[in-house]
Amino acid sequence: MAPWLFLGTPPRQVTGEVTVVRDSSAAWRGTFTTGTEALHYGLRDMMAELFSYEGLSHPGRVHYVFIGADRSSFHSGFTMAEQDRIEIDFTTHGVRLTHTVDWR
Structure with missing residues (x-):
């Protein structure tokens, strides 16, 4: 997933950019x-x-919960394609994630 793990109260507001x-x-x-x-x-x-x-x-299991955001490429009329790379920059937290679409 990512090398970051934030423990404690979830943030009230996170801002960033998706490309x-x-x-x-x-x-x-x-x-x-x-x-x-x-x-x-x-x-x-x-x-x-x-x-x-x-x-x-199950005791000892860790779950990642993505709560979503107020932005979607779909709502802009954009359609994802195989091998697109999604870059998410959480600017308020200094975290950047990338993932390549692979629909196998």
Whole structure:
């Protein structure tokens, strides 16, 4: 996933930029805001629902929960393609993630 692990209270607000790179050029770009202030449902309620499933309730297991953001390439009319590279820069936290689309 990533070499970062943030423990403690989830951030109230995170901002950054998402870039979709296709053939070495930026094909789509958008800024985003996420964090607990951006949730439609309360964090406590979301976690209670998520961990009500027995398959997720095992001592010692760590789960990554991506809560989403207010930006989507889909809503801009952009369609992802095989081998697109997604770059997510969480500018408020100094974290950058990349992932290449592989639909095998």
